Amino acid sequence: MTQRTRAGLLALCLLAVLWATAAFVPLPYVTYYPGPTVDILAEDSGDEIVEVTGHQAYHDDGELRMTTVYVSTPQEDVSLPELLRAYFDPDAAVWPRSSIYGPEETDESSDRQSEAAMVSSQDTAIAAALTQLGEKVDPLVEVLDVTPGLPADGKLEVRDVLLRVGGTKVTGAQDAVDAVDAASPGEPVEFVVRRGKKEVAVDVTPEEVDGDLRIGITPGVGFDFPFQVSVDIADNIGGPSAGLMMSLAIYDTLTPGSLTGGADIAGTGTITPAGKVGPIGGIQQKIAAARDAGAELFLVPADNCNAIGGVDPGDMRLAKATTLDGAVKTLDDWVADPDTDLPSCEETAS
Secondary structure, eight states: OOHHHHHHHHHHHHHHHHHHHHHHSOOSEEEEEEEEEEETTSEETTEESEEEESSOOOOOSOEEEEEEEEEOOTTOOOOHHHHHHHHTOTTOEEEEGGGTSOTTOOHHHHHHHHHHHHHHHHHHHHHHHHHHTTOOOEEEEEEEEEOTTSTTBTTBOTTOEEEEETTEEOSSHHHHHHHHHTSOTTOOEEEEEEETTEEEEEEEOOEEETTEEEOOEEEEEEEEOSSEEEEOOOTTOOSSTTHHHHHHHHHHHTSSSOTTTTOEEEEOOEEOTTOBEEOOSOHHHHHHHHHHHTOSEEEEEGGGGGGOTTOOOTTOEEEEESBHHHHHHHHHHHHHOTTSOOOOHHHHHO
């Protein structure tokens, strides 16, 4: 064996070792893939996903699908082969980790943020649908999340309505934060909350975490509704991006006739209490998920229109959604004539 041959073999061995090492070294990226879709008008274990008490409910044919995305978690190791697989998959995407997650974010903290966002999104979707129907909806402050192991754990509950904290009337989420900050370390603070139909008072003693007093809750905006509406989405689905589709499903459930005309309709978008549709992440993956699920029409948030280039919707039509009122009109028009002109992202581009 010549010296040149030996050198060549050594170089190949070193190259193989480098590639093998690179294949298992985690890289600072996040992958996005199409996730499952959920028909919010359907039943789950025999119960309607949208349930109404104190008002007539109408359950008709058709589907209103919320769409989801599989996203690698903050602490998940993404290797080079996984990145290459996502990069060359036309329905997947790759993003720098720093553009999706904070530097200290963990799987647990990400899950808790996502769960709190879903609680808030459900309430806001109900508020948007009822406002669209002309019902009076009053804002309030409620508990969106309780952190396990911190002082509020076991004392306060998600959806407790905050009435008074430390003797201060709560009119906004910041009132609760300020009342805890003003407390003396080691001294209990009285929380008066409405839990269901009862008023409950509990003492919670703040503890110091990273130099600040904490009790371990996330307060946020909730609403006082004229009757009870609930949306029972699986616990493993979080985030605010289903707001538009939940509000459409609630609107459909509270009005006679089928908003979908018996068709399979999907979409995405956040929603405000006033019915404005906002942008979401993973729009291309959500369109792909809806296409693969057999949806006939997909509602795209107006602010996501510039991000759908290159996505293949198949036979599914795409329609731009700017407001809940506009989305309802779009569905009415499409059901009456599937070939009619609809608000489109091409209008936005022009």
